Amino acid sequence: MPTSEPMTASIDKSLPSYPVAKLESLKLDVGCGGHCLPDAVGLDMFAFPGVDHVHDVNQAPWPLANNRFEFIRCQHAIEHFANCHVVAREMHRVCKNGALIEFITPHYSSYASWGDPTHVHHFALASIPILFEQAVGASGYEVVANEIKFTGSVTDVFGWLVYKLSPKKYEKHLAWMFPANEIHTTIRVRKSH
C-alpha cells in the first residue's frame, strides 16, 4: 500500500526510526554536533539536526551494536569528553576488525585548545595512541597516521621545521613559542576472533 511515511527499517530495535540509508551506514560520527558526516550515524549529547542518537559518550554502553562500523569520525570532539578511556573502549567495541577511527583535535599549544572552557583535555602528539594502548591494549589497535598540523602562516615555519626533525624536541622546547594548530590521528582497530 502506498504511504507518504519515510521508509524505515526495524531490524535493529536499539535504533530509532530513521531512513534505511542511515540505518545501514557503516560510518559513525562521534560528537557530530550539527555537522554530521553525510550518510553517517550521528552520536551527540544534544539533539542537533543530523544527530541519530542523543547519548552522553562518557556513559557505556553506547546504544549501538558490537562490530558494526567500518569508519568513525571524531572531529573537534574528544577534547570535550571527560572519560576518554570509556570512549576509546566503546569505539573499539562498535567497530569491525580493520575499521578506521579518525581524530582531529586541537594541539595543546594552540589557542583553540585553551580558549574554549568546555575542553576538558589538551592533547599532545602521543596522547591518542597512549589512550588506545591504555584502553584496549597494544594488540587492539594500530596507529595508521599521527601528525601535528600547523596553520600555514609564515611564523609557523621554524616550529614546523623543528617538528619535522624531532616531534618530541618541538613539543618539549618550542611548541609554546611556535604554536601548532591540530593533531590528526588515525587508528586502525584490531580484533582477534
Ligand SMILES: C[S@@+](CC[C@H](N)C(=O)[O-])C[C@H]1O[C@@H](n2cnc3c(N)ncnc32)[C@H](O)[C@@H]1O
Ligand atoms: C566542537 S563540537 C564539534 C562538532 C562536530 N564534530 C564538528 O566538527 O563540527 C563538539 C561536540 O561534542 C559534543 N559533546 C560534548 N560532550 C559530549 C558527550 N559527553 N557526549 C556526546 N557528545 C558530546 C557537543 O555536543 C558538540 O556537538
